[in-house]
Amino acid sequence: MNGEDLREALRREMADAASPPPLSTAAALDAGRRARSRRRTAWACAGSAAVVLAVAGLAAVGTPKGDVYQPAGGPQAIPNPSASDTKKPWPAGPDGQPQEDRTARAGSKYDQGIRLLDEVVSVVPAGYTAPEDPANQPADQRTLRTHQAQFEDTVNGVDLWSYLTSVAVAQGQGTGRVVVEVHDAGNQLPTEPCALARQFWGMQGECQVEAVGAAKVGVVVRPGDDDRLDQWAAYRHPDGVVVFVAQSTKLDETRPELTELPFSVPQLAALAVDERFHLR
Template sequence: MAATARPPSLSVDTALRTARRARLRRRAIWAGAGVTAALLAVIGVGTVGAAGSGGFTPAAPEVGPVPPPSAQDTKPAWPTGPDGQPQEDRTAPAGNRYDRLLDDLVAVVPAAHTVPPDPANPPAGQPLSREHQAQFDDTVDGVEVWSYTSSATVRQGQRTGRLLVEVHSAGNRLPTEPCPLARQFWVMAGECEVVTVGTTRIGVVVHAADDDRFDQWAAYRHPDGTVVFVTQSRRLSDGQPELSALPFTAERLAVLATDSRFHLR
């Protein structure tokens, strides 16, 4: 043992950030994933901003055991929250952008579909029809970079599906080209097409590859660097009848990605 070299220290903040991001996303969607739940239990992640339970967890990089903090580890400086006090972690439970994105998502739901209301006091374990959350991602060149996610259950008769919008504020390090950008959404692969809206090129994944979390999604980077993902799925969760067709065409999904109401500044 004395001759064995000690492995290099890992960053506790990096591990926690990865796990919190996975749990954050889980609260915006619909089917459980035991692997990520177990991971969160191991590293002891705190409660995130949006209310809700259950949820489908997006793929996240595998994280191994977290070693004790090293001398190189430093405590991150969290931004000021909506209440004027420093946040305790990356998530924020309120704020103008946080509230606005969900309202705007519900507003674009096609007339043939409805978004079921949530009860004032939903039973424990019952997924919500409308969910949203905000997360501080990083500080890049002195600018705070945030991501905002809102999702809504869409219903047509007895059939249900899902719409979701995710916005990354200006300063993010996401790709600029349409299809590479689209494939960065939750690191999901798929068949991507470039759809032109006016003179703007939008990356649209029209068929997901071996992943049933979403059927289609569009991605657009505004000139100021803000990135918008708009996604749709015929399926809400196991055991529920899925929509007979997606709410939007691929072209309409691309137009929504450029919609100014999702351009959070």
């Protein structure tokens, strides 16, 4: 076969091949409309899903592309402006400005804490001393005398406070401590003597009711698993002021313990009723 014969054979093959269907303008437009409709439907579904997920508080939203949007940190609650804007500040200090935290560092409440400290030192029994902190007190040692006035809550529009004092009590080589805590009238602590006693620092133990005149005092004579203190008494005055008085043979792990507790159980109960701790 020469070149001319080859060209003729190719022309016959092309002539015999099936021709493609003619281009239809109407068909092309119809296909385009269907594609656009599919895209609109997909976006509408995605928008509805996003609304449903937002209302339900879910964290992930799918897009038509198959991507997933997930806010950082998981589902986010919508803040309530009224809740944050109306948060009650700490009580005002003597300068008229709100305190930095619950603890009073000046003013009448602070002075009540100092008064309580002085009263506790005054009841240390004979044969014991109440040592003061040295000027060069090591930072890792428990302070020997502490006092604190702390804001607790506002009840019926009245600010309620508590006052706490811890005093080291020494005899010979041993050092223990006496702790007194007083809560303002209006507090929500229990009334029953032993239920009240078991509220002190959340500690439990074997409790008995001691009579001091007409007063009934709850005294935990033996602690449970929590041995921060050895014994404590609790009394609610008729006006609602609550007094806790506690004692321990141990001050901390760095000092030897006392050989015995400073007060007997009746003496501890009597201190809870003592007017010197009845702060108003």
